[in-house]
Amino acid sequence: MAVAVVGRATFAWAILHRSANLLDGDRSWLEGAPNGTTGTRLFATRREARAWCLEQHGWIRRRPDARVEPHGMFIPKVVRVRIEIEIYP
Secondary structure: OOOEHHHHHHEEEEEEEEEEEEOOEEEEEEEEEEEOOOOOOEOOOOHHHHHHHHHHHHHHOOOOHOOEEEEEEOEOOEEEEEEEEEEEE
């Protein structure tokens, strides 16, 4: 099966959530799209992603009870992601 890559890869910024607790173990996932699909919320700049992350998830920093068992939440991290579009014939 041949894979055709359209154009070059481009980069964006995403929000990486992490949690570690005894019930679920270590988990990580990318912030989802606002329309409820399986897409990932992407940002054009790191500054924009950090501002949004602080606005939406900054409360975790002020809540020690969210960071310990049973929740084990971490402050989300802004990460660079590569976007590629592949067409499978």
